[in-house]
Amino acid sequence: MRHRTFAPDCNQPLDGLGYEAGRPFSGWQSRHLETLIGGWLQLDPPNLELATLALEELTERREDLNARMKFARLELAPIPWLGAARAAVLGTLLPQLANERKGTGGRGKVYVILRGGYTETSQWYGAYVGSTSRPIASRFKEHREGGARSARGLPVHGIEPLYSLFLPLNPIGSSRAKMVEWETRLHECLAPIIPKVTGDVAF
Incomplete structure (x- = not known):
């Protein structure tokens, strides 16, 4: 995969997709997923998150060859650590948040951005973790x-928000202290899995 800079547009989450599910595309037909992967990869910026999630589903079914060829033809790589990162967020952070979320509203959100521009030894992709009270697209x-x-x-190297790593967690409350706390928790959860994680961490 070669380094490139994509358009600064923000991919939106896919309406109706259960980002909190272990296999979000489990009920989708394989041929449909193959077609969608081709379309997602040709966007600018490409929707690498959805294409990778769909590829993971096809891999579970052992029907992933054609989908992998679509990545190769466009000189793009799936996100190699996305499945493990999702498992960590859903298995570790989401249960921690369950009790704290009771009675907690507000506009505070954590977010994760897929970042390119790294070397092959870093598996090409890293992630930036942040928090905000503004819309993610803004x-x-x-x-x-x-x-x-x-x-x-x-x-230069920001690609797209990785909704499957933060939508299940939000909202996290409005106070700046709570936002920083959960930004730090998310950062520390992802750091052992993703080769490069950047962003602020409170110690």
């Missing part, structure tokens, strides 16, 4: 536009 746009509210590397 915060993503700020990261891609650069400036004081961006983060190092994201204006």
